[in-house]
Amino acid sequence: MSQILQQVDPSTLASVAASAGVSVPTTSNGLPASLPAIGSASTAPPAGSSTDPSIARVTPQGPPQFDYRANLTSPVFGMNLFTGTFARGSSSRFNPDYIVGTGDRINVRLWGAYTANLSLTVDPGGNIFLPSVGAVNIRGVRNANLQSAVEGAVARSFRRNVYVYASLAEAEPVRVFVTGFVQRPGLYEGTSMASLLHYLDQAGGIDPTRGSFIQIQVKRGEQVRARVNLYEFMFRGVMPLVNLADGDVIFVGPRQNTVSVAGLAENAKIFEFPSDIKLSSADLALMARPLAAATNMRVTRNTGVVRNTEYYALSDAASVTLGNGDEVEFTADKKPGTITVRVEGEHDSVQEYVMPYGSRLGELLQRVQFSSRSVPENIQLFRTSVQRRQKEMLEVSLKALESAALNARSGTSEEARLRAQESEMILQWVDRARKVTPVGQVVLGNGPERDGLQLENGDRLRVPGKDGLVLISGDVLFPNAVTWESSTSVGGYIASAGGYSQKSSARRIVIAHQNGSFDSAEDNSRGVRPGDEILVLPKIDTKSRQLFKDLTQILYQIAVSARVVLAL
Template sequence: MRKSLQVARKFKQLVLLFSVFCVGTLPVAAQMNDPQADARAPRGGTVTEAEADRGLPVIANLPADRTTKSQFSERASTNRTLKNIPAEISSKNSFLAYIEIATGATLDVFGRNLFTGVPSTFAPVEGAQVNGDYVIGSGDEIQIRGWGMISVDVNVTVDRSGAIYIPRIGAVKVAGVKYRDLQGVLKQAVGKNYSNFDLSASVAQTRALQIYVVGNAVRPGTYTLNSMSTLLNAMFTSGGPSANGSMRRIELKRAGVTITTFDLYDLLVRGDKSRDASLQDGDVIYIPEVGPLVALTGNVKTPAIYELNGEASVADLVGWAGGVESAADMRQIIVEKSVNNTYQRLATLQAERGKMGDVLSSLPVRGADVIRLFSPSAVAVQTRLDKEFVRLSGEVNKSGVFEIKKGETLRELMFRMGGTTDVGYIYAAQLRRESVRRAQQLRLDEIATRFERDVDAAATARLSGATDRETIATQAAETERQRRLADKLRSVKAEGRIVLEMSDRNAELKNLPDLALQDGDTIFIPRKPDTVDVLGSVFQGGSFIFKSRRAVKDYLELAGGVTASADASEMYVIRADGTARGGNGWFSGVNSIAVNPGDTVVVPEKIDRSNLRQSIKEWTAIFYQFGLGAAGLKVLQN
């Protein structure tokens, strides 16, 4: 027992000793947990060195409680940082979840997107234009410049008594003066002592004010704002009403009195912010709980969940939604209401501007209603074409847009339009179709996406096994090269060309295929070229004059021959008609192939198959099949 008492005494002495040495930090910790600790702490005086030696806190003289220009900038920066903090409050209330299940659609609360990405709209910048109605107050910094019998160039701050001190003039009371009247007040004060002078006055720095946002806000709390801020600025800064907060009854309180009640629908629907009010230090913005909610869906411009503020009708809902959809305008509209989980018809009317209001105004709505406006005629159905047209251009005797007969073929149309001119090149005739272009582009995008995915997967696998810095740098450079190639592949756009598979350069109108034309087809007959292109791994690629006796090997010799990096066994020819021709196998042994005007000879590079360098070989098949030909390959060459 005695031993236990001795241990207890020693423990008590240790605790006392610890508190003596740590007493200097206690006020700081207390202030973190006790908001009134700062008020109890002494504001002036110092502690003697003896007291400091005993572990007592040293309290230095504190400056006056005034927000400086730099401090306001820091607070403004903090406010801007707060905007990116995600709301801890759930973005959905129970009614939103109920509507999602009842309608099968996700409806947003009307006006909630106004606060998306806030508060970029509110930026308390130092260079903001001061409004003429701005009221000067304690903490404002005023720049005064005078000339004539008195020379003045000073920046003065309005003190707590509402006055400023001007050298050789004295104190001038300016608190409560509107900015537009400030210059006149100062001139009057200086005119008591001087004449024949002039001066200008401007607000160099506005004061900071502290306001409180409480209730159902996304980020309730205390905010330090620019003194030119209004209720709306504070709303943007705090993220607006939460999922359970009202958009229609936002109150600004000052000294216990409600100064104004703001309805965000006035701003959203009519652009009216006349009930917005300037803030003063100590103001409280209170966001009450949300009012009755109703859902509007169907053929309206803004299907959403709307908040009621008193009595309302379907006409009000449609007005808030911006009216019916353009597709439903001037058509029959059916108004339905969900009753016992079943839509029941309330009214049937014609969607005519100015004539819907009377009927819709007679249909009241109440909280939790689900209203649907449905227009059967607004449902999109593919339109049947009675007449079809195609565009004919190039070296033809008749060019323009022409109506075609049902089932008319390309050959029949060309004969009906009088054929081509003397320089028209039937062999290279181009037929493009929009439906084909969309399908080709979809395929190109899918392949590019797969290529990018394979590049990333291969890069990850290679880097995971690399250890030395040189190998990692090499692999990273190779991956970057492949990604640039993927970006180039993304830039290739399908043309929708249908390959006509003509015989040779001597093809005539009668050799055109019996391919039925469709509405929107484009037919282009180019001028017969006199050149042949050579691309790829050759010493001097370019365009060379066509001569009928020349074969592929002759054009390769004109291009200086193939380089050491060329894969001669994979050479191929892209014909002017959009087809491709290789030798034995897929692309080999093409040296002796005859060439037509407008053809392109392609010599690919050797490819290291171990590292995804599938640049031309795998893509050329796609290009020529899609009718892209040399145009697509040039994208990869550049």
Template sequence: MNKTIKIYCHKLLIGLLASVQLWVFSATAAEPNQMSLTNLQSMGTTQTALPNASLENSTYSKAPRDGIMLPGEMTAAELLPVSEIGLPPPFGANLFAGGYESERIDGLNEDYTIAPGDKVSIWLWGAINQSEVITVDNQGNLFITNVGPVYVADVKASQLNNFVSQKIKQVYKNSVEIYVNLLTATPVSVYISGSVIRPGQYAGIASDSILYYLKRAGGIDSERGSYRSIKVLRQNQVVQEIDLYDFMLKGYLPKFNFKDNDVILVERQKATVVVSGSVRNPFRFEFTGNQANGQQLAKFALPLAKVSHVGIVGDRIDGPFSVYLPYNDFETFNLRDGDRVIFNDDIRAQVFDIQISGSYLGPSYFAVKKETRLHDLLAQIEVDKNLTDYESIYIQRKSVAQKQKEMIDQSLERLERSVFTAPASSDGEAKIRAEEGKMILEFTERARKIMPLGKVVISDQGKVANIQLEQGDIVFIPAKTDLIQVGGEVLMPQALVFNKNASVEDYIAWAGGYSERANYEQIMVIHPNGMIDLNAKGPLRAGDQILVLPKVDAKIMQSIKDVTQIIYQIAIAANVATN
């Protein structure tokens, strides 16, 4: 039985090697796309212009966080209200996401006008000493001792000192200094109606902003309310109109003092357009009229520079429609209520950025045309012949790493399903299954954290395949080394000096020998060019990595075949062994 399992695993492993590892090389030197070792060794000695590829040296700086959120940080989507009908939030909805209504300051702006009930302090010194706090009466007067009534209603707070001082100096003309200060302002009661969350009556002071009152009312209703048509009514007459887009885009908010019984009316939402795709502001935008053109919408949505086409989906009198326009044509297209606009980058990149890593001279990044092949790039790279291992060039490719990751994840999912859905015929077997499930969960949790390298083997026996380059490729040119790396299930993983007369077993013995979990029959040798040999018995070469894989105890694990398969996949994809 054990022999049958070994044969099965061996066949399975051969299949995995063919599917996970990408092998690209040819055995004959007569192929036109071959680059011989002799040609590779000429790299860096000459610099020739490429007839069919343009390469420009360039330096790139990566984003500091690559889109990773810091602890405690919230995304914009988490701060905005969620639409009940599946639409993105309206532009400006985050105006009411903060808690500033509880942080108001009872201060006065300089344009506040004095009203009945306000308290004013007055000091006189010099020929006469007098101080008092006076309340503005219902007729708008301050009654000052020995001076009489002074009418101050509708006087601005910034002008109050000069205005009252002049009235007092009509009585005390010489040798008297005067100081006047507004202490408090009379609270006002403002009604909020229309499309807000909590319409009703709210108290504040006259100088509070309209944003303060709207926030007290829960903000504008995202589905019904207008951000562009807000009116302040006084005795049923419109005294102020406000467009919050002016505030969000330009920082403009009109100065306005409220009075008792003023009404803030948030009108019904006007025509809207939903924007998505390659834009800085993917929101629902509102028009002031029934329609607007694409150029007007672009001022709000701020499409990215790479946008080339725009898709529009909507309804008209003659029925539903869908169009896909170049961006220039979209600027004059008339949009209407309910349209959906998708900004798209539909022009494929004509230039790739390729990174060089390992042993090389000169820049580490090159910008190349999309039709550039590997040989064209290698001809531009300078290397030190005495330090570079020309025979072992390989590529790390994101698309290959992603595919390897997908295959490992699929294998882990199948393993979990097979363990947790397996029936148990007795209590003893159920206990064994539960213990096995616990170990499987620990194993899959660790295995999912492994990130494949995405190695593409392109060199063998002194020849390098002239493959097509892809965006984000990393061309790795290994340095010559005199070391052998020994890792995995050995007692002392370490680097050892290469000895041409030593075998795999010798290096493992020098690394302390096998660990208790070592699989003596599954030893992987990873060559500098990315090729992998299983159970290699032949001679090693400097730069090889010896990886001893762990074994799975068949007495404990019923799913030994699946676990062993995943261990092989991870070892091949990421050059690591997972216990």
């Protein structure tokens, strides 16, 4: 190389060096004085690098850990297999059907006339070497037959008084390709004895939108060594045992036909079935497991340009065939037969009544035997559906109050500050109001219409007794129960409870009667009955008329539906 460079024109060398960014000293006539060394190793650090050992080097990291949480909530049946459990688990070394192969480690112990304790690795020829015995070929031997194979080899060298114990200590470590329709195709490590689920789990599991659970192949080159259907494992507990080797491929095929299941089923998931068969509803029921309450199935056909819906009784649906993309919902199509009604309080009859659907309140009251302490004209009816509707109406009112409190306008900064404090107080009160549970009481009259009221399943009647008390609660000093007196006014009852806790007339008084009806009252009002409850609603101090109106309405609504006075 140096001889070639010596024959090159010096000016040419100088121009080449300049184009390469190399500074070459020149003589007075502009020719290069010397040439840089070609091919010599440079010991100087590259520009921009640092030799300071305190500066940490960036080390390449492996792939990030897979987030398995989406697999747990996936609508695809079988995705909950892949949560990282199989990836972390180790294979069992005591599998009797495992075939011993190259790289496996074998523990051999000899005792008697000859003793040895050996840990041997199966060599590429499939042999292990035993002292005084020689090479013993065990490749291809089942784990269950390993002991007898080694015993036979030892017996050929030692006729008597030498005993042997052989066991598989560790399977060969291998690296297996996982590809096809999985979430993280790649090359994964394990052992030759590890389950297919160990490698599929490392790959994040089967792709829920594209991968197949029923068409998985284990390949070695062009040879398909095993075909795996994970539904066999999930429904029957059957998993083929495949001895894997370095470079083997686990290939997940594309997803085939699917049917989605919803409604009253234990496994309301998306199921896969082979593309070359028609799935019957009976086969689907074995996988989806409809609940005992299910009586019918609704089938929505999604193939073609027209979406059709069909409805079958489960008893007649065994012959219904399902196609790719169909949606099946298991439902309960039942007619009400009987209902149960509970009667509590002051009476001498049983407390639980089973009556035909459509029974009336009058029919039930004819079966109730009242006692001398009963007050049948004040019977109370509590209904679950009414309780639910009262809760919904209260929620609507509370949302309107929240909106009014947050959107109230202010003219000055001081007013804005006061509005903010007021809004915070109102929102805290709304949170407490949401925890109030209405009682679901139905107001019953005493006319013939009361007896014609249709009963519902789960209704609860309460027969009040003659207690002669009046309850006073709400914005009073000492909420209490006092003896009823016909001549006492509302103000007199409130005075017996210590009077009002706030010295203001901006309040509302409500009388709750036992039969569920309510009356507004003043201090001088009369007409309080035995068993009534006097509710004193607190005064409301707010600058906004809209907030005042909304709060007053909700306070009254809570008092009526739950018989609770919720203070601000």
